[in-house]
Amino acid sequence: MAETDLTIRELRRRFADKSLSPLEYWLSLEDHIAAWEPSISALYLYDPEAARAQAKASTERWAKGQTLGALDGIPVTLKELIATKGQPVPLGTRAVELKAAEADAPAAARLREDGAVIFAKTTCPDYGMLSSGLSSFHPLSRNPWDRTQNPGGSSAGAAAAAAAGYGPLHIGTDIGGSVRLPAGWTGIFGFKPSHGRVPADPYYVGRCVGPMTRTVEDAAFSMATLSRPDWRDGTSLPPNDLDWMDLNIDMSGMRIGLMLDAGCGLAVDDEISVAVEAAAKQFEQAGAAIVSAEPVLTRAMLDGLDKFWRSRLWADLAELDDNRRDSILPYIGDWAKGGAAVSGADAVRGFNQTIEMRKSCGRLFTGIDALLSPTNPIISYPAEWASPTNDPTLPFEHIAFTVPWNMSEQPAASINCGFSRSGMPIGLQIVGPRFDDLRVLRLSKAFEARTGGVRSWPRPPVTA
Known part of the structure; x- marks a missing residue:
C-alpha cells in the first residue's frame, strides 16, 4: 500500500508510534496531488505552504502527546460552498462577487478544533445546482477512473479528490444527491447523514453536509467531529453520545427493501440493475430478508421540486445586474430563467411536493428496516456535459433515487458495488x-467487509 493510501486509523497509529509524522505524510501527499491535479482539477484555493505549517x-x-482531537494531522478538503474564514465562497459561478468569508462554517470550525489539516477547497458547479464537474468559475473537474468522463456533482471536486487519493477525508454537501451521486460515479463512499446531524450554514431544506471517503470507517471516524452541534443551524441535532466506530451489525430478522425502479426519471442501465441485485444477495446471505420496494417518487413530486428550485434560484439571480447574470453557466441560466414564469402559488405548490416525498418515504419505512437501490441510473457521461441528460429542460432525471431521502431527512449512503x-x-x-445514521454506516461496513471494497484505485497519469 502506498503511503498516500493510508486510512485515518492507520495514520493515527503511525503518528502515535512515530513511524510517520503528519508533516512527512503531508509531503508525500503533496507530491501525489501534484501528479494528479493538472489532469482532474479537483481543487480550489489549494495552499500547500499553509498545509505544511499546519502539519x-x-x-x-x-x-508532546497533546493532540487537539481525533483528526489531528489528518489532511482534509472542504467543498467550496462550505465557508472558511478569510476566503471567498464563489458558489462555483463567475456571477458571485468574491468576498472573504467572515467565519468558518460549522464543518470547517469543527475540523479546525480537532487539528485537521485543511489544505484546499474542492470544486462545484454553478450554485451547486448540477451533477457535474462543469462550472463557469472553476476549471473542468474530471473523473480519475476515466478522465473523459464526469465525476458527477455537485460535490464534484471532493469525489475526484477522494478517488484520486488526496488524503482520506473530503467533506461535501448534498441537497438532492450531491454527495451520493458523485460518490457512485467515482467508486468512493459518500454519506449523507440525517438532516441536522452535521450542522450546515447556510441552512436550506434538504441540505446536508457529509464525508466522502474511500472506506466506510474513515467516514464514520469523521462523524464524532462533524456532528457536534452549532447554533447557526436551527435544525442542528442535540449532542450525541453515539459510538461512531461501533460498526458491527447482526442482520438476522431485518427486512431490507430493494428498489430498482425510482418511479420516474432516467431508466436504470441493465449493468447497474444486475450489480445492485447482486449486492442485495450479500445482505440476504448475511441473514436479512430482501423484499421488493415500490417507488416513493412520482413525476408530480419531481416536477414540483423543479419548479420550486427554479423559482428559488431565479429570486437570487433577478437581483444581479445583466453582466453578472450573463456570466452564469448557460445551462444553469437557461434553467433558472424558467423560474421567472413560476407564480408564488405555483412555487408553494412545488414546495409542497417535498412534503409529499416525506410522507411517501415514511410510508415505505413502516414495513422495512432499511432500503437498497441504485445510486445513479446510468454508468457515466462525458466530462463536458452539464448533467447526465445535458438538457436544461430535463435537469433532475438522474436524482430520482437520491432526492427523496433529503426531503424525508433520512440518512443515506452510496458505496461501490462493482x-x-x-x-x-x-x-x-x-x-x-x-x-x-449508525444503521446506514453499519450496513455499509458489513457490505464492504463481505465484498472487500475497492481493491485497486486509479493511479496518477504518467508524465513524459
Whole structure:
C-alpha cells in the first residue's frame, strides 16, 4: 500500500508510534496531488505552504502527546460552498462577487478544533445546482477512473479528490444527491447523514453536509467531529453520545427493501440493475430478508421540486445586474430563467411536493428496516456535459433515487458495488430510518467487509 493510501486509523497509529509524522505524510501527499491535479482539477484555493505549517504544528503536538482531537494531522478538503474564514465562497459561478468569508462554517470550525489539516477547497458547479464537474468559475473537474468522463456533482471536486487519493477525508454537501451521486460515479463512499446531524450554514431544506471517503470507517471516524452541534443551524441535532466506530451489525430478522425502479426519471442501465441485485444477495446471505420496494417518487413530486428550485434560484439571480447574470453557466441560466414564469402559488405548490416525498418515504419505512437501490441510473457521461441528460429542460432525471431521502431527512449512503464493462464504478445506495445514521454506516461496513471494497484505485497519469 502506498503511503498516500493510508486510512485515518492507520495514520493515527503511525503518528502515535512515530513511524510517520503528519508533516512527512503531508509531503508525500503533496507530491501525489501534484501528479494528479493538472489532469482532474479537483481543487480550489489549494495552499500547500499553509498545509505544511499546519502539519508541522500537528507533528509537534503528537510529539508532546497533546493532540487537539481525533483528526489531528489528518489532511482534509472542504467543498467550496462550505465557508472558511478569510476566503471567498464563489458558489462555483463567475456571477458571485468574491468576498472573504467572515467565519468558518460549522464543518470547517469543527475540523479546525480537532487539528485537521485543511489544505484546499474542492470544486462545484454553478450554485451547486448540477451533477457535474462543469462550472463557469472553476476549471473542468474530471473523473480519475476515466478522465473523459464526469465525476458527477455537485460535490464534484471532493469525489475526484477522494478517488484520486488526496488524503482520506473530503467533506461535501448534498441537497438532492450531491454527495451520493458523485460518490457512485467515482467508486468512493459518500454519506449523507440525517438532516441536522452535521450542522450546515447556510441552512436550506434538504441540505446536508457529509464525508466522502474511500472506506466506510474513515467516514464514520469523521462523524464524532462533524456532528457536534452549532447554533447557526436551527435544525442542528442535540449532542450525541453515539459510538461512531461501533460498526458491527447482526442482520438476522431485518427486512431490507430493494428498489430498482425510482418511479420516474432516467431508466436504470441493465449493468447497474444486475450489480445492485447482486449486492442485495450479500445482505440476504448475511441473514436479512430482501423484499421488493415500490417507488416513493412520482413525476408530480419531481416536477414540483423543479419548479420550486427554479423559482428559488431565479429570486437570487433577478437581483444581479445583466453582466453578472450573463456570466452564469448557460445551462444553469437557461434553467433558472424558467423560474421567472413560476407564480408564488405555483412555487408553494412545488414546495409542497417535498412534503409529499416525506410522507411517501415514511410510508415505505413502516414495513422495512432499511432500503437498497441504485445510486445513479446510468454508468457515466462525458466530462463536458452539464448533467447526465445535458438538457436544461430535463435537469433532475438522474436524482430520482437520491432526492427523496433529503426531503424525508433520512440518512443515506452510496458505496461501490462493482464496475461496468467499461471499467466505471457502480454505486449502491443504502438508506436507513431517520436519525439512525449508525444503521446506514453499519450496513455499509458489513457490505464492504463481505465484498472487500475497492481493491485497486486509479493511479496518477504518467508524465513524459
